[in-house]
Amino acid sequence: MQIEVLYPEQCNLFGDSGNIRYLKKCLPDAEFINTSLNDTPFFVTGDPDMIYMGACTESNQEKIITRLMPYKDKLKEAIDNGKVMLFTGNAPEIFYKYIEKDDKSKVECLGIFDLYAKQRIYERFNTLVLGSFDGKEVVGFKTQFTQVYGDNSADYFVKVERGAGINKESKLEGLHVNNFFATSMVGPLLVMNPYFTEYLMGKLGVEKPECAFREQSIKAYKDRIIDFRTCRCVTE
Template sequence: MKNVELLFPELCNIYGESYSVTYLKRCDPENINVIETNHKTQPAFVTQDVDMIYLGCMTERKQEMVIQILSQYKDRIRELIDKGVIFLITGNAIEIFGNEIRDGGRTIPALGLFDFYSVRYMDRERHNSQFIGNYGDLKMLGHRSQFSFAYGEFENNFIDIEKGIGMNPDTRREGIHVNNFYATYSLGPFLILNPYFTKELLGKMGLDQSLCFEKEIIDAYEYRLNELSRNMK
């Protein structure tokens, strides 16, 4: 049985991110156990072996709350990343793992696990866009809707952007990929949007790579990819 920990779904599910984990379980319900961790309880990963940890998008206020919670376990998170435990981090949850978040005259210390910082532009309109990128041989799709951007070298980026923007409008590098730690600004049920990547994660956990509604979800992926390829600059 593989344990997948869904962190703080009551706080971190603005665009339906938690359904990535629901979908993953539906792909292999007999072999995946989902642990839903409330923000008022200690995460299972602190004392238990877990195979995957998921954290999704949240409001800016909740972001600071989650930083406070996870700061207690920073060393354990680093240990799990080094050991190759799978992490999937989506939306502005990625910013929690950088050095700091700058918000006007405030600087909010983050976990400092990766060398970058984020800047909130709350006085501007929210940035909304989609992207097509490459992760190895896979075409990756993503949606973003955010007030903030991240800045750094991002040498260990997750996705090389083909169309759209990366961690900020001046880079084609998107996300973070170190060992089995994957983080992206993309929103929503990322695993449904990217079925071939979902197959890869199942394989990394030693599970069968068959997907729930495989034909339908791959057909939808191909349709989105073709539409975006035709319509995006």
């Protein structure tokens, strides 16, 4: 099994590199391929079982969009063919139509999905998220300068109970298309959600998947669900 990690030197904010550290514990026999900013991505010539990318700064985000633009058709093909892909933090925005900046200028993105982001660099939005996917609760955090707009009602990832979805008015978070999962939640997401991690492992062909440190992870997950459901402060 091969898992490609896109731009780990840049995409490591908010503890998102913990997703890969945890996957390495869950999948000790897997090969993890790190793609640096000036590398040709492995998915261009190879066939990884999974592609992952985490959160990065806004300046690095623009560099990454430029690097991936020549391969947008290849990425769309991977999504259409059911490649397992997980993009967290602001990484999903590279797949949208554009990012509108404070000065109203637009950064053109890959345009694979009919969504767009409004970036307000002096208005950081923080919230916890408690929602559900595939019959299980999902927990996470958001800390972002963007709000996302467009219709994701047919292909959202998480239905939100507390917190916000793709924008402050939405209760539908992220995208789930075939085996492509995109969310602005950080946490790290996989560490905080052992059942979703096992779900991904199953999609990767693991029979009877069990995440690393399962007993402790599930206890922490259940405790966090109680905290998120009962706490007074949800959004800052």
